[in-house]
Amino acid sequence: KKGNKAYMDKFRKSAEKCEKVIAWYPNSRWMDDAIYLLGLNFYEQDQFDRAERKFRELLEYYPDSPFAPWSYLYLGKIYIKRGKVSDAMFYLTMAKKSGDKRVIEEVTKEELKVYLEDGEHEKVINLGNEYIKKYPAKKEEIMKLIADAYLSKGDTTRAMFYYKKTMGENTPDSLKIKLGEIYMGKNMPDSAISLLKGINNPDAKILLAKAYVKTGMPDSAIASIEEIARIRRDKYSLISNILLSEIYQAKGDTTGMMKTLKKAKGLSVDDPLKEFALRKYNYYIDLERSKTDSTFNDSILAEDLYLYAEALYLYAGKPDEAIRVFLKLEREYPEFYLRKKSMFARAYLYLNYLHDTLSALKLLDTITTFQDTSIYVKKARELLNEIQKNTTNSKTTE
Structure with a gap:
């Protein structure tokens, strides 16, 4: 699998051999092969700057090489990863001009990635469905991009439909995790559990623990992430320790909660x-x-x-x-100097996160009854007037 040591070692050793060929046989008829393969090996190792230099070198010295269209393709891929959409499209267009069917198939897939990166979700969906018929060999990869587009626009039902159509014996863990997240969002933790069990990946284990919590299986949740929380020293450890603290708190285990919170706050993680x-x-x-x-x-x-x-x-x-x-703060500490700020914060959350305008209005109205000139009383009046004005304008428009 990409990312593991054996996979990366394979490309590292291949890159070393290519560099030797270039150094020992500078006039070889296979020089363009070696340069292209060296760029490809760097790309697979995520060394994109070095890969770019090699692909550019090939295009400069061997513009007629059969590897030139592929070099343009990989330059496009590199710029997609950098988020530079216009540059990516330039190189993909150059690759497509070659007329090589295999290159064009790859380009169409990468173009969909560019549109996805640019937020053109409908374009990805419409073109993707066209490309599935035109390039059946790329059907699975294109369907994943269509699913990504639906997911980005918030249509989890259609995203799930397309993701499921791409699943098979060798379904990548990343796709299972995406589906697991959708199941959790749809309050289907049992489906998430059956999908994620056995995946040795920190993202999967954390998501699995959340699913176990949802189904009332705290001990299974603890078992899923305990090792991550204990051994790692990264963001995964931070998330796992915080999740463990919540599980222990729900179980009434204050000692466990404090121990895991202490570990979380002490991690050197930004x-x-x-x-x-x-x-x-x-x-x-x-x-x-x-x-x-x-x-x-x-x-x-x-x-x-x-x-x-x-x-x-x-x-x-x-x-x-x-x-x-x-x-709780407002009830237990009614004379606390931050009480009005707390009430305003609640009104803000009702309005902007829970979209509960009625609760926000009631709370803002209560704040304005305080007989003082504090900033939060003033802010409450301003926000109340703004909401009432917008409501009036909305009714007038209707």
Whole structure:
């Protein structure tokens, strides 16, 4: 499989042989072969700058080589990976001019990738269905791109239909993970479990753990990601430790929750989730201290709770939970100086994440009744007026 050591070693050794041919036999009639193969080996090793230099070298010195169209094709692929759509299309067009059927088949597939990268989902779907009939040898790859287009536009039902049509004995793990994510989005964790079990991939194991949690199987979830959380020191470890902390919390295991949160916040990983782990850890540490320390200042705990609620939607992407924690803060600390900010944050989440305009309006209206000139009372009035104005304009238009 691409990415594993044996696969990469194969191309590394091949590249070394090509370099020797170029160095020892500079006048060889097979020089263009060697240059092209060297570029291809660099490409397969994800060394795109080196690959580009070799493909350009071939085009400069051997423009009539049978490998010239393929060099244009791979230059197009390199620029797709770099996200440079116009450059990619230039090289793909040059490749297509060769008239070589095999090159053209590859180009059509790569063009669909460019359109997908450019957000032209309908174009990918329409052209893709045409190309399936025209180039049946590329049917499976084209169907995956059509599925990707449907997924990008949010049509998970059609995406799932096309993904399933491409599945067989050698279905790549990446496709199974995509389908697993769709199943989870459709609240079908059992289907996700049957698909992901046995895949030795951190993305798959984390998704599998989430599916186990959904089906009420926390011990199986722990078993799925425990090793990732313990051994790795990367983003996967961060995600796994945070997920484990939530599982332990649901089981009432405070020690397990704190241990995994501590591991998560201590990882040398540049990711927003680390800030979430830190804030959650700080809140629960201070919560335990407040239970035994009679002199503990409640305002510190209130600030911790606010920061934790904020992190739930800013870094963890959990607006529902953030609302619950903000509400807990307002009820338990009604005199807290950040109460109005907390209420405004809830209104913002209702409006922009949950699309619950009625709840947002009620909350904003409550904030405006406070008899002070704080910035959040002012912001609430402005937002309330804006919503009411938009509602009036909408009704007038209708």
